[in-house]
Amino acid sequence: MTDTSDEKFRLEVRSWLDAHLVGEFAALRGLGGPGRDHQAHEERLAWNRLLAEHGWTGLGWPTEYGGRGLSIAQQVIFHEEYARSDAPATVNHLGEQLLGPTLIAFGTPEQKERFLPTILSVEELWCQGYSEPGAGSDLASVSTRARLDGDEWVVDGQKIWTSMAHLSDWIFVLARTEAGSSRQAGLSFLLVPLDQPGIEVRPIEQLTGGSEFNEVFFTGARTSADLVVGEVGDGWKVAMALLGFERGVSTLGQQVGFQRELGDLVSVATGNGAADDPLVASRLERLRIELEVMRVNALRSLGSPAAGAESIAKLVWANWHQRLGELAMDVLGPSGLLLEPDADRWQRLFLFSRADTIYGGSDEIQKNILAERVLGLPREPKGSPSAQEARA
Template identity: 70%
Template sequence: MDLTYSDEDQAFRAEVRDWLEEHLTGEWAALRGLGGAGRDHEAHDERVAWNRLLAEHGWTCVGWPQEYGGRGLSLTQQVIFHEEYAKADAPVRVNHLGEELLGPTLMAFGTPAQQERFLPRIVAVDELWAQGYSEPDAGSDLANVQTKARRDGDDWVIDGQKVWTSNAHFSQWAFVVCRTEPGSQRHHGLSFLLVPLDQSGVEVRPIEQLTGGSEFNEVFFTGARTDADLVVGAPGEGWRVAMALLGFERGVSVLAQVVGFARELDGVVDLARSNGAIDDPVLRDRLAGLKVELEVLRRQAMRGLSSAAGSDSAGPSVFKLVWADWHKRLGEVAMDVLGPAGLTTATADGDDAGYDLDRWQRLFLFARADTIYGGSDEVQRNILAERVLGLPREPKGA
């Protein structure tokens, strides 16, 4: 991918930067930096309002084709938008699953009626989405899902359980992979359903995390219903649709993630300078190593977006392994920079019997989840071993 920017691209960068500087003021200024790792609960309603302001000014779904409500930006301009958004310390956006995952999937596989029904509401941030993939007995093994759906007249009736469902307690809809062919196994007989969460057959139970938040949820479906025409692709083609959606997950937003990592690293360096930890040569060396590795991560992310690397089957798994490990180590270094103070917590009024974590403690704790969600380290290593290196498949039950 060409890493240089044209005059048009530079003008667009200035446009994004100027808009953010103008609007991240007043009531919105307090939202800067909110919603990061382990902090999705922060000012959620206010962040939804901010996202709707973005939508009013055409700053949601910027890479979508114009016929679907987007701006049709080039890949380079999408990268610029995400970079400038992160650099401005703007609040983490609330509609990643709808905008980056479901929307492109509906454009590729959805019916015109589905596209007309859902895409404008994603652009306007009127409806938020959750992802119904993982299950208690399946984990990251999507082909082993057991949640079932059966046809009943004009509806699908759904029974089963999903877990680690990010922000389901804030969402109005979920895209759910279900087994719709009785007796089917593995990736056969699955369907990709769009399911409303605000109904009596759905129970969402937030899972309290070590960070004090509850971003992840258990979701129970007991006779839940959705319209028969809200299956994406044909019934039984859910595996193909689900895999395509995971491909969209490796889009340009990963570069915003890398820019966010850079801001976190800069914050840890500033902390080390302020408390004197930077004088420790070992810590200083670890911080320098993280900075060099982050630049490699950025270049790898750019390479992964280029058409030349689009057929690289190893790329997504390698990138997931590397950034998850990098972020986990950043949290560990942050705790070492904090020193003994990182081992205690305090409430806002100074009562050290409370559990009011600071940003670095939340980073340290939440980064453990990075190696699990989006495909665990074990799954990524199996993909590389079996599909890239041609090693024997892992025995089931091992």
Template identity: 70%
Template sequence: MVPGLPEPDAGSDLANVRTSARLVDDEWSIDGQKIWTSNAHESDWIFVVARTEPGSQRHRGLSFLLVPLDQPGIEVRPIDQLTGGSEFNEVFFTDARTRADLVVGDPGQGWRVAMDLLGFERGVSTLAQQVGFERELADPVSLAWDNGTFDDPVLRDRLAQAKVGLAVMKANAVRTLTDPVPGSDSIAKLVWANWHRDLGELAMAISGPAALTAGPDYHLDARQRLFLFSRADTIYGGSDEIQRNILAERVLGLPKESRG
């Protein structure tokens, strides 16, 4: 199951969804487009946030539908990335079908379901993700010992900060399991996204000049892929700017950002 949330005109502004669905007999008929859909080319199902109430606006009138990908009405187009991979995809729906009962929550309540899902993705779900973070951190530490850059006090300090940051991240995720506070998912997203991006930059600094060149046929090593992919961490799942606005407006009660 892969997420079908963002669209070309509804990325960070998810309430601007234009993909629509209408009931035809006992099925939903879906038309529209999703983008940045992770691993859609390898998946069997996608959940789609679609506008099911004609004329509705913003977060009203959206439904959270479960849709099989293997059908004539769906086209999946992988997006080539700087990392050399294509785990992100565009997904096009043209009278795609799914059963009427394959809706999470009630029809028209998809916004609430999507927000709960994104809150989990930004927050405590990263406990599993941190296993990978720990493995990614071990690689530049090992390289620093091997190539002598561990003797550089600046790089050694950055490695120590990365280690401490990972420990804080884990403790915060565990705490929110039993004692969640308002905005905890946005706080977690800001912490892990920036930590991971900084780790990619640190890996490049430890690699030295070799980090600037690719192998034959644009072959990238794990550190180069980490650096390039982690540039997106502060964007997907809700950009840093969105998370800061959520904390400022909904948690701290500050005036809303001017939209004019």
């Protein structure tokens, strides 16, 4: 039976979006998101701050920290309606969806008081300092170091693939704070301001033409000694907890976005005659069925999380999205090979989706996690990076 309060909330969300995605904000529909985060950043920032003014940030945060304290069902409803309205991607996902819940769980009262309000109001933007040139999938081998110098941490090292660092104010950094330590031991989770002489941010130009990823170099960068989240040396626990927040209710909104992409591709295939090919028609229908199965599994996982559910979900949606991009190129035919002057929507989808099975934990890592932690199969030989990460 449908909960009438949830349906009332759905109408509230839909009505608000209809009333506010107008005028200058109407032009932002569909902008932003993976592979397109460079689009209309300042305009999307203004939109995100409007959301904050009307109480549409921190939906699942406890009310004592300024959040709405909404149920999981209501959070799902918001993300579904947000995606259906084609509203632009928000600009502070890492702050609101990842760091905020992490500070609520592990932060000191002072850290919560300092940072949670500016995350909610979208006054300060955050990025994530995890991956390094030699520690991408094997996150436990990070070599960025931090040492105490009086009342400050001094940070030296390099991070890479740092989304939106060039437009962020702060970065949360996994750094090695215990000399001689290795793997998960001796790591700490630090909050570091980006606007300082000891930090250099270098954007990385992508095949899609954007530069949302960056290299971040730390050379004697400093942050206050009290800006370590959790205990010193216990950063691995905090970092893994943060990643657990990454795949939450917003995945349902992601799937609504996938549904729109698939529907639009069906329209293209129908318009140019590609859908008359039985093989193309079959592939389109298969993607539709798989997407519905994804939705059912996502809802089931939210209600009763099972071991390995996050890894299964990542494997499924990443490979589904890649197949969508591949099919888009087949639907476009020879015109899909032309870049004039920039990649169009479908070309960007195809190119960026090649990374879907790598970032956020590669396919190999997800399969190792499922094999070892869920199925109880023997571990891979110690030498392989994927085996090391699966043990982390």
